[in-house]
Amino acid sequence: GDSVTQMEGPVTLSEEAFLTINCTYTATGYPSLFWYVQYPGEGLQLLLKATKADDKGSNKGFEATYRKETTSFHLEKGSVQVSDSAVYFCALSDPKNTGNQFYFGTGTSLTVIP
């Protein structure tokens, strides 16, 4: 079945450091891939998405490239800020699945210190 695996946290970085959060997936079809962000006490918000192989999603300085050959969708940011402290979820949507088509990773907590 489909699944999403993302690197375990927590991750602690200093401000302006480079961020990578790894995400790999297993899917029966050709899924769309998403990164969501959850700030403390809030719901999940879509951060970026990619819908086909080699697509790059980007938003707010974050980027992720859909790599079909390695089944990966790693999240990167060149210079993190304190305001990026949040939990990040990798997810996929697979239309080949009848019924539930959304699968989430377990989330990676990021803390950025000044």
Place this chain on the structure above:
Amino acid sequence: NAGVTQTPKFQVLKTGQSMTLQCAQDMNHEYMSWYRQDPGMGLRLIHYSVGAGITDQGEVPNGYNVSRSTTEDFPLRLLSAAPSQTSVYFCASSYSYAVSNQPQHFGDGTRLSIL
């Protein structure tokens, strides 16, 4: 643009009580779902619906009921609350289960404590 609205935001129940968590969306989305979020366990799917009148079980359905009488509303019912159901509950909606490139939109959550 309200998006996905969940009520209440906080609730405390006693063991054995029942209650309904409300979820409404104003985007005419076909697909709606309920998740629970517990520390270290990510999001776990409770129930989902691919359209009005159609519901199905997710990963952790026991102790919960849902119905989908309208496109807009997808309430989650706790039949007899247990301490193990203490969690944060999120409702989400998406345009259509047949369209993979549309993301889910999440509500702000209901924080539920069972004593």
